[in-house]
Amino acid sequence: MRLKIFLFMSIIALLGCTSGHQSGYSSFDEYPVYNGPWEEMVYTPAETRFSLWAPTASEVRVMLYEHGSEGSMYRMIPMEPAEDGMWNARVAEDLKGKFYAFNAKIDEVWQGDTPGLMARAVGVNGNRAAILDLRTTDPEGWANDRRPVLNHFSDIVIYELHHRDFSIDTVSGIRHRGKYLALTEDSTHTYWGDKTGISHLKELGITHVHLLPSFDFSSVDESKPDKPQYNWGYDPKNYQVPEGSYATDPFTPKVRIREFKQMVMALHKAGIRVIMDVVFNHTAQTHGSNFERTVPGYFYRHDADGNFANGSGCGNETASERPMMRRYMVESVCYWAQEYHIDGFRFDLMGLHDIETMNQIRTALSKIDPTIFIYGEGWAAQEPQLPKEQLAMKANVSRMPGIAVFSDEFRDSLRGNWKHESRGGFVIGKFGYEGGVKFGLVGAVRHPQLTSNASNQYIHPWAEQPTQMISYVSCHDDLCITDRLKKTLPGASPQELGALMKLAETAVFTSQGVPFLFAGDEFMRDKKGVSNSYNSPDSINAINWQLKNQHRDVFDYVKGLIALRKAHPAFRLGDAEKIRAHLEFLHTPADNVVAFCLKGRPNGDSWLNTIVILNPRTEPVTVDIPNGKYWIAARDGKIDLVLGLGNLVGNQAVVSPRSALIIHQ
Known part of the structure; x- marks a missing residue:
């Protein structure tokens, strides 16, 4: 649900009925579909070509201006109808630096100036479109700009x-x-x-x-x-x-x-x-x-x-x-x-x-x-x-x-529902949100430990892959x-x-x-x-x-x-089957505590059997873990991936109040 309430909402009061389908079309389905290049202004020093898709218009004009917001039109060019609702005009001179606007006459009414639908450059406040060569807008080195590498x-x-x-x-x-x-x-x-x-x-x-x-x-x-x-x-x-x-x-x-x-x-x-x-x-x-x-x-x-x-x-x-x-x-x-x-x-x-x-x-x-x-x-x-x-x-x-x-389910489970600003969620120790937290941790995909029979907190999985959440x-x-x-x-x-x-x-x-x-x-x-x-x-x-x-x-x-x-x-396994195979939720003796293990070395990770425990309670909790020797990466609000924060040996992990513990073998 959106929360944005704009100043322009006052415009709603002006909304009346539409003028209906225009110029002989009985439905919008009958409007022609233009399949050619949809470019409303094509500039060269020799000429500038204008086009506008306005299938219900009986006349269309393009007006030329010296300035982007001030001054009157200095020239008006009538446009000619073309195929599939398109209108065209051509000016055989160099218009670089000029501005333009279209106006369509529909059902005998001129609709008013518009920079068009596809304007790619405009004057101040965007009421008139600008005529320019886009290549002159490229900063030095732009042709060699490359997207940073992204593997997945x-x-x-x-x-x-x-x-x-x-x-x-x-x-x-x-x-x-x-x-x-x-x-x-x-x-x-x-x-x-x-x-x-x-x-x-x-x-x-x-x-x-x-x-x-x-x-x-x-x-x-x-x-x-x-x-x-x-x-x-x-x-x-x-x-x-x-x-x-x-x-x-x-x-x-x-x-x-x-x-x-x-x-x-x-x-x-x-x-x-x-x-x-x-x-x-x-x-x-x-x-x-x-x-x-x-x-x-x-x-x-x-x-x-x-x-x-x-x-x-x-x-x-x-x-x-x-x-x-x-x-x-x-x-x-x-x-x-x-x-x-x-x-x-x-x-x-x-x-x-x-x-x-x-x-x-x-x-x-x-x-x-x-x-x-x-x-x-x-x-x-x-x-x-x-x-x-x-x-x-x-x-x-x-x-x-x-x-x-x-995933608003994950968001609201962690911090509380957006409708109720004063009500919290899992993070402040409220009970009943573990299911939504687990849902988010698996990336909204189907997981064998999250079923409708296991908990009344069940949320139906909607993602095919975790990268969809x-x-x-x-x-x-x-x-x-x-x-x-x-x-x-x-x-x-x-x-x-x-x-x-x-x-x-x-x-x-x-x-x-x-x-x-x-x-x-x-x-x-x-x-x-x-x-x-x-x-x-x-x-x-x-x-x-x-x-x-x-x-x-x-x-x-x-x-x-x-x-x-x-x-x-x-x-970041990136695959639902891998999540189902490697992510296992651990039993926790206290309500409102979530713990999981990433079993083995999924995706070739250098860490073995990584465990994450989230404890929002105001007292320490002890969670049973597979017996072994563990290296502590995060504890008590600190993270150290280089030297670590010590070792943990045995089959139990104690997690401090309102903190997370991340360990691995």
Whole structure:
């Protein structure tokens, strides 16, 4: 369920009935499907060609402008109808540096200016598209940029960040605070010497950065770069263009493109892949959107009364099942993968999209690079218009090979249900959550020890492979884990909170799913108790880099967990059959304690018979283990993979309160 409530929700009040099917079409199924190259502007010095798919229009114009936001049109070019609903125009002169907009006349009404659906460069605030040669936006060395090596999806460690959150704090030592270029600055640090920015990411050891929406969105006025403005960006405007407010100059179209590419290249050089958060399930506006001004009604679903459906909770829901919307989504992600070298995509409210579209996206991206990772939210905000069996819901993930979803079962079992902020879960010692924790530890796949007969905590497995499950305890949505712990355990000391944080992240990083970390959780970042901080000021959202110094022990522990996972393939088996063969849950004498053994040396691990015990109780617990001599890798909130933390001999392990024990023979 989504928690984002945008300012543009007021637009819902403006939503009336749609104008119906246009120009003789009795249903959207009858609309022509264009199969040629879908390029709305093709520039050469000799000519510029314009195209727009507007099958219900009786006239279409393209207007030329000298400037990206100001001034009147200096020339209007009528477009000519072509095959399958396409309209074309050609200007035989050099238009480099000019701007353009389309306007379609439908049922005798001019719909209003739009930069089109496929604009790849825009002026400030994205109301006019820009004419440029994309190759002039490539930074030096771009042609040699390469994705960092990724052998298997199970090797992924994701770090979710918002551009402004990550770098706006003056303590960070970052020059381009809140901008794309912040992620190009190496060797930044606080005045205590703690690494920040991209240096922090390398120190932490993550493999993928998940960027909150970075396409052109509506809620921030790019023309006022000096005015503090904030939004998560889940209000799409132009899907193929980087957001201008994160650029040093939002008025010059090529700057945002070049700086985005510089950011990607810098992350790649640091060995970090880049995931882009995409929001195809709704648009910021309905009436007035680029979709609606071009082909009214077609790109959105409608309810039984003909009104715009609202499965997104944001005023509309797009119709991914319609051929041209499906093609639009496929071509958009492929464009970002090829033009911007993006390495993965996170789909907002993926449960609103149909399964066939998501599978086509997987197929298309695999042709570019099969290591491009795809995952999303396997749910919708409200009831979608398509039957659930057709939708990319979590329950249907087995029908979407190579696509992952978030496990809210694991999240809620660890920290408490999102609906009840003051109720905790396993981590603070609440009873009855062991089943959900075990479900997450095996990666949401079928496991012989997790059956409906064994426990009333049974959760039906929905993943075919563990790499289809995102393992997490917090993200940008809802309370971050520090705020959640403060709310569910009032009065807890910083030391207690740190111990609980370490325990929660131990579960995440020893899970067979793909681990996901919210930026700043690694040193107990908070948002002052604000859960839906989509437009809260920097005082709420900004990462306070002083916390890295204050909670260095938590950072070092999370860093150690990532190193543990990367060094030992037993924690990332990547195969359901191997998990069933090697991961065995151990009997625990106390409720609300979870213990498991990774038997043998799975995947050729150098460790033998690795055991993990999670104890959220306020007293020590003793767990029976196979008799032997064990090397202690983690105990009492500390990790040491080099020298270790001592030995354990015998057939019992004692685990301290609110901590995890990791040992191996």
